[in-house]
Amino acid sequence: RVQALMQEHERAVFQQGSVTWKKSKDSISLDTKSLLQHQPELIQQYPLQKAGSRRFNIYND
Numbered sequence: 001r002v003q004a005l006m007q008e009h010e011r012a013v014f015q016q017g018s019v020t021w022k023k024s025k026d027s028i029s030l031d032t033k034s035l036l037q038h039q040p041e042l043i044q045q046y047p048l049q050k051a052g053s054r055r056f057n058i059y060n061d
Helices: 002-006 032-038
Strands: 011-014 017-020
Touching: 002 011
Parallel strands: none
Antiparallel strands: 011 017
């Protein structure tokens, strides 16, 4: 809701503090899923294992 009210503004100031909502830069990345569909042998030639991550969630029960 706050983001909708901010529209294109990057900062909103309140009595209790402020919030910022900035757009990150556009980027171009490699579509590895499509690439591996066309050339599946590449996964064998260039494997890269990534460690799993943990997600921190906050719930308002």
